[in-house]
Amino acid sequence: MxxxxxxxxxxxxxxxxxxxxxxxxxDVTGENGVFDPGANTVGLTMEGAGKAGLRLTKFxxxxxxxxxxxxxxxxxxxxxxxxxxxxxxxxxxxxEVICRYRAVGSFLRRYGMYAEEAQPLDAFVEVTIxxxxxxxxxxxxxxxxxxxxxxxxxxxxLKELTQKIAAIVKDELAKKExxxxxxxxxxxxxxxxxxxxxxxISGGNMRAYKKGEYIEPLKLEQLMLED
Amino acid sequence: MxxxxxxxxxxxxxxxxxxxxxxxxxDVTGENGVFDPGANTVGLTMEGAGKAGLRLTKFxxxxxxxxxxxxxxxxxxxxxxxxxxxxxxxxxxxxEVICRYRAVGSFLRRYGMYAEEAQPLDAFVEVTIxxxxxxxxxxxxxxxxxxxxxxxxxxxxLKELTQKIAAIVKDELAKKExxxxxxxxxxxxxxxxxxxxxxxISGGNMRAYKKGEYIEPLKLEQLMLED
Numbered sequence: 001m002x003x004x005x006x007x008x009x010x011x012x013x014x015x016x017x018x019x020x021x022x023x024x025x026x027d028v029t030g031e032n033g034v035f036d037p038g039a040n041t042v043g044l045t046m047e048g049a050g051k052a053g054l055r056l057t058k059f060x061x062x063x064x065x066x067x068x069x070x071x072x073x074x075x076x077x078x079x080x081x082x083x084x085x086x087x088x089x090x091x092x093x094x095x096e097v098i099c100r101y102r103a104v105g106s107f108l109r110r111y112g113m114y115a116e117e118a119q120p121l122d123a124f125v126e127v128t129i130x131x132x133x134x135x136x137x138x139x140x141x142x143x144x145x146x147x148x149x150x151x152x153x154x155x156x157x158l159k160e161l162t163q164k165i166a167a168i169v170k171d172e173l174a175k176k177e178x179x180x181x182x183x184x185x186x187x188x189x190x191x192x193x194x195x196x197x198x199x200x201i202s203g204g205n206m207r208a209y210k211k212g213e214y215i216e217p218l219k220l221e222q223l224m225l226e227d
Numbered sequence: 228m229x230x231x232x233x234x235x236x237x238x239x240x241x242x243x244x245x246x247x248x249x250x251x252x253x254d255v256t257g258e259n260g261v262f263d264p265g266a267n268t269v270g271l272t273m274e275g276a277g278k279a280g281l282r283l284t285k286f287x288x289x290x291x292x293x294x295x296x297x298x299x300x301x302x303x304x305x306x307x308x309x310x311x312x313x314x315x316x317x318x319x320x321x322x323e324v325i326c327r328y329r330a331v332g333s334f335l336r337r338y339g340m341y342a343e344e345a346q347p348l349d350a351f352v353e354v355t356i357x358x359x360x361x362x363x364x365x366x367x368x369x370x371x372x373x374x375x376x377x378x379x380x381x382x383x384x385l386k387e388l389t390q391k392i393a394a395i396v397k398d399e400l401a402k403k404e405x406x407x408x409x410x411x412x413x414x415x416x417x418x419x420x421x422x423x424x425x426x427x428i429s430g431g432n433m434r435a436y437k438k439g440e441y442i443e444p445l446k447l448e449q450l451m452l453e454d
């Protein structure tokens with residue numbers, strides 16, 4: 001087992017059978033000790049964050065499998081905080097695909113002239129480039145196509161998959177009377193070129209609210225996984 | 228004649244017949260005394276900039292009329308540095324529509340991970356919101372539609388018009404062995420809802436190069452309008 005990548009919130013190891021092992025860490029993104037799913041830096045370390053994130057990821061990836069939505073997920077070991085996944089290559093150097101149900105975060109910072117805080121949005125999808133040095137700029141489907149990152153057909157598929165997956169997460173949260181405001185995903189291509197959801201679906205990927213109050217990732221994971 | 232708006236590079240007056248008069252000024256956008264068509268501040272004042280900008284605008288708007296492309300242009304008085312135009316309403320609080328033939332400026336600042344400086348781009352169109360406080364953020368067609376600024380059909384029309392107009396400008400520059408790198412336009416709706424090009428087409432709207440050397444707006448206007 002060979003360490004091939006050290007990420008902000010997880011490490012990636014190559015397994016001998018060709019699959020990969022993701023080691024979830026207790027680090028979460030944010031700034032100055034405050035959690036922010038849109039941040040590019042590790043803001044704080046929370047004991048148990050890795051395992052809690054993995055438990056929620058396992059929960060959602062298994063729901064997606066039942067719904068017939070392709071992901072890189074194979075299985076998870078909660079005790080060790082590891083997840084085994086199929087090998088996938090990302091688009092370009094990696095993209096984030098965001099689905100928004102309410103106007104918060106970078107959407108509001110960009111379009112505040114036309115949107116009010118927490119205004120409902122109709123499963124709005126946008127893509128940003130993973131590029132810490134350039135603050136993850138948003139990119140249009142025409143630019144993705146022209147720069148050879150995604151074809152227009154792949155963009156359409158990605159957008160549809162994003163809206164389907166976000167709707168499943170939203171429905172699961174709604175069962176606990178929690179409202180999903182926005183969520184970000186990563187996608188990749190399997191060896192056979194199929195586009196699949198990769199990475200994780202945990203509290204760190206989304207903004208969730210209960211009775212108008214923001215719920216921290218660890219609290220969200222606890223609320224979602226208690227009986 | 229009533230002053231109704233004071234802009235960075237021109238003032239707008241309402242005429243008694245319902246049309247508008249644009250008074251071109253000698254101020255150009257930039258920062259710290261250096262011209263930058265992408266800037267939101269007046270960077271410097273150049274004597275004759277207003278008249279030169281108007282002369283080039285008149286030249287291009289008359290070319291567009293011949294090509295059957297709708298604009299707000301009625302006529303121009305070079306001596307007074309004024310242009311008479313039809314009334315038009317902008318989309319939302321105003322948009323800028325950019326057409327790019329080479330990767331420079333904000334495109335390169337955003338997508339430098341995937342593009343090299345001056346790399347050819349295939350008449351790439353993007354829209355930014357006119358919002359000085361938020362540094363004119365780019366916006367996707369889906370966001371324009373969702374926020375009620377433009378419908379998807381209007382976006383398509385705007386993109387096609389932009390590519391047609393940019394091609395005409397590019398061809399005119401090429402006759403003087405000048406290469407158009409990028410250009411920005413503004414559009415509006417006439418009373419009958421027709422989408423037309425508004426504002427101006429002058430050196431301040433574009434980046435043009437000759438033998439790999441950037442040409443300043445005043446120099447460009449001089450090169451384009453000499454025999």
